[in-house]
Amino acid sequence: MSKNWVVVPTCLPIVLRRCHRCASGRFRPNGKFRVNANHKLLDAWLLALCTGCGDTAKVTVLERVNVRSVRPEVLRLLHGNAPGLAAALLQDPVMRRRDVGGSGRTGRPAWQSPYGPPSHRARRGRWAPVPGLAWPRSALRRGYRCDRCV
Known part of the structure; x- marks a missing residue:
């Protein structure tokens, strides 16, 4: 008898980048966003805490984007710190290639x-x-x- 298994993530993926304070290579995202607007340009970052020292790093989500080009529901999710949006962004291949190092496991690809x-x-x-x-x-x-x- 065959069984179907469903794999469900238990936490957000680890961000692989070097900490400038303790030289640790792993950051744990906490699912919170920081949104900054300068006139009509918008920046958004996902905040991640270093696993070694607790220092905060910012993973770029939006950079110098016109406010009108961002959909209102995405902006609402960013302001509401939606954990589902954080999980979706951390699994996005473009974002992982740009800011997030790899799979977060033991150095091997996912x-x-x-x-x-x-x-x-x-x-x-x-x-x-x-x-x-x-x-x-x-x-x-x-x-x-x-x-x-x-």
């Missing part, structure tokens, strides 16, 4: 399994262990997946 690659892929450098994911053809050409993994 898609890599601790058990290693399949035996027929052990000689290749990069792989994705989850079968059934839709991968673009460019990823297939670069060697992320092979026809035996699908």
